Amino acid sequence: METNFPFALDITVRFAETDQMGVVHHASYIVWFEAGRVAWMGAAGLPYAQISNAGYNFAVVDVQCRYRAAIRFGDPVQVITRLVSLRSRQVEFAYEVVNSETGLLCAAGSTSHICVDNSGAMTRIPEWVAEGLTGNVKREA
Amino acid sequence: METNFPFALDITVRFAETDQMGVVHHASYIVWFEAGRVAWMGAAGLPYAQISNAGYNFAVVDVQCRYRAAIRFGDPVQVITRLVSLRSRQVEFAYEVVNSETGLLCAAGSTSHICVDNSGAMTRIPEWVAEGLTGNVKREA
Amino acid sequence: METNFPFALDITVRFAETDQMGVVHHASYIVWFEAGRVAWMGAAGLPYAQISNAGYNFAVVDVQCRYRAAIRFGDPVQVITRLVSLRSRQVEFAYEVVNSETGLLCAAGSTSHICVDNSGAMTRIPEWVAEGLTGNVKREA
Amino acid sequence: METNFPFALDITVRFAETDQMGVVHHASYIVWFEAGRVAWMGAAGLPYAQISNAGYNFAVVDVQCRYRAAIRFGDPVQVITRLVSLRSRQVEFAYEVVNSETGLLCAAGSTSHICVDNSGAMTRIPEWVAEGLTGNVKREA
Numbered sequence: 420m421e422t423n424f425p426f427a428l429d430i431t432v433r434f435a436e437t438d439q440m441g442v443v444h445h446a447s448y449i450v451w452f453e454a455g456r457v458a459w460m461g462a463a464g465l466p467y468a469q470i471s472n473a474g475y476n477f478a479v480v481d482v483q484c485r486y487r488a489a490i491r492f493g494d495p496v497q498v499i500t501r502l503v504s505l506r507s508r509q510v511e512f513a514y515e516v517v518n519s520e521t522g523l524l525c526a527a528g529s530t531s532h533i534c535v536d537n538s539g540a541m542t543r544i545p546e547w548v549a550e551g552l553t554g555n556v557k558r559e560a
Numbered sequence: 561m562e563t564n565f566p567f568a569l570d571i572t573v574r575f576a577e578t579d580q581m582g583v584v585h586h587a588s589y590i591v592w593f594e595a596g597r598v599a600w601m602g603a604a605g606l607p608y609a610q611i612s613n614a615g616y617n618f619a620v621v622d623v624q625c626r627y628r629a630a631i632r633f634g635d636p637v638q639v640i641t642r643l644v645s646l647r648s649r650q651v652e653f654a655y656e657v658v659n660s661e662t663g664l665l666c667a668a669g670s671t672s673h674i675c676v677d678n679s680g681a682m683t684r685i686p687e688w689v690a691e692g693l694t695g696n697v698k699r700e701a
Numbered sequence: 702m703e704t705n706f707p708f709a710l711d712i713t714v715r716f717a718e719t720d721q722m723g724v725v726h727h728a729s730y731i732v733w734f735e736a737g738r739v740a741w742m743g744a745a746g747l748p749y750a751q752i753s754n755a756g757y758n759f760a761v762v763d764v765q766c767r768y769r770a771a772i773r774f775g776d777p778v779q780v781i782t783r784l785v786s787l788r789s790r791q792v793e794f795a796y797e798v799v800n801s802e803t804g805l806l807c808a809a810g811s812t813s814h815i816c817v818d819n820s821g822a823m824t825r826i827p828e829w830v831a832e833g834l835t836g837n838v839k840r841e842a
Numbered sequence: 843m844e845t846n847f848p849f850a851l852d853i854t855v856r857f858a859e860t861d862q863m864g865v866v867h868h869a870s871y872i873v874w875f876e877a878g879r880v881a882w883m884g885a886a887g888l889p890y891a892q893i894s895n896a897g898y899n900f901a902v903v904d905v906q907c908r909y910r911a912a913i914r915f916g917d918p919v920q921v922i923t924r925l926v927s928l929r930s931r932q933v934e935f936a937y938e939v940v941n942s943e944t945g946l947l948c949a950a951g952s953t954s955h956i957c958v959d960n961s962g963a964m965t966r967i968p969e970w971v972a973e974g975l976t977g978n979v980k981r982e983a
Contacts, residue, residue: 434880434890435728435873437721439612439774442680444717445620446594449587450858457857467857468916471580479586482625489619489680492721493891539583539630575739575749576732576869578862580915585858591717598716608716609775633862634750721894724962727902728872735869753862760912761868766905771962821865821912 465551606692625669737780747833766810888974
């Protein structure tokens with residue numbers, strides 16, 4: 420299953436996201452990953468709010484990020500998100516954070532998620548969610 | 561060189577750190593890692609503010625975190641930080657986030673850093689900084 | 702009713718809370734207010750987690766903050782919180798953010814809250830909560 | 843001087859901005875105000891990065907926000923920013939946070955700023971900055 424359709428989300432760096440080193444703080448990238456992932460799902464036709472409102476969430480079980488070049492306030496940024504793998508109970512996304520003017524790769528990372536219900540218990544990804552997540556790829560292929 | 565002296569920092573979960581899943585948001589752990597690292601340096605007798613004020617910073621080049629159990633508002637939390645490795649230009653820390661009442665391991669992760677000067681350029685870790693970082697271990701051993 | 706018993710919470714500035722001006726970002730103070738308020742309740746013998754777990758929350762309806770002096774990473778900070786007023790459905794707190802070494806007043810502000818139930822609807826503050834909030838004052842007076 | 847030209851910035855609520863009450867945390871609005879203000883300046887032809895890179899910043903001296911209706915993840919949000927007053931050393935903005943679908947006013951607030959130089963000292967707003975800030979209004983009037 421080819422599931423690595425990329426979606427590019429434009430990010431406007433917030434002043435609050437900088438730190439006293441004069442660059443974007445490293446924890447902000449993790450929040451950007453999330454924004455990229457949510458935007459990816461929206462582009463796939465399956466808004467995360469819809470999943471969440473139905474009582475399911477993709478709890479994060481693993482985060483990795485490798486930082487390659489600092490990002491400054493005013494830099495034009497894109498988070499490019501890909502669905503890397505989808506199993507019955509787990510889903511994984513990969514991200515690239517790039518300067519959208521120069522194309523410079525500033526950071527790359529990934530997140531793994533398990534599906535949990537409203538009580539926080541691990542559960543199978545519902546059929547309609549799995550279809551929504553892969554539908555995007557199918558439509559593009 | 562035995563450099564894995566652990567330092568435990570008590571964390572009081574902030575309401576702002578929770579999300580609508582009713583648990584601490586995963587990006588907050590990355591900020592807690594930083595707080596743990598800074599506290600570790602303070603315990604080693606080398607406050608990070610002193611390093612930073614001298615014109616040096618430990619820019620983060622890699623972050624990893626594995627989440628094992630959710631943390632809720634009101635839970636008593638500790639971040640246990642260890643210095644894992646120290647080279648001429650790079651330093652690595654490891655972290656465990658535990659429930660300090662039950663001892664349950666909630667998350668484990670690591671960060672890698674390069675030393676940069678005020679212009680953001682990579683530089684050698686100054687002698688006094690390297691000594692400060694390892695002095696803690698020596699005093700404890 | 703004398704309800705302005707102050708509680709001082711020590712804050713360790715987080716590097717993530719600074720911005721590229723080299724000082725603590727102004728939005729961080731609002732989160733500190735919350736931490737101060739939660740600590741005040743804990744000191745009053747009524748942990749906010751207990752209120753929240755019982756299905757009640759103090760939704761913020763108004764925030765004000767006046768910033769007087771910048772705070773830097775490494776500065777020793779205290780948030781001093783007071784309960785200013787308590788009515789059947791509303792509660793107001795006031796805050797001072799001070800440098801705990803010099804005593805310098807860095808910021809002062811206030812928050813107003815209404816009591817909401819789990820559905821988000823405004824409701825009367827439960828008797829046991831109102832008593833818990835004022836009990837602190839009584840014990841101190 | 844008519845300076846209240848409004849600029850509307852679309853905000854996509856981030857999951858990280860919610861809290862365990864299931865709504866956007868109140869401190870996030872303060873960060874949105876900042877994003878709205880920066881976008882207003884960009885629309886006025888004077889990117890804040892340009893001001894900041896030239897060694898000037900608008901330090902926040904006062905923040906106020908009145909919250910009227912909760913915002914949930916998935917809600918379409920706009921921050922509408924207006925320049926309220928501009929004096930030799932001080933500038934004030936006002937904000938409305940609205941649901942862009944229903945038009946519902948969710949919050950309203952303001953921020954006051956002084957101009958500071960790189961050392962953090964209060965200074966006059968440079969001529970070119972003052973002109974840039976009011977130019978927008980002039981072009982629209």
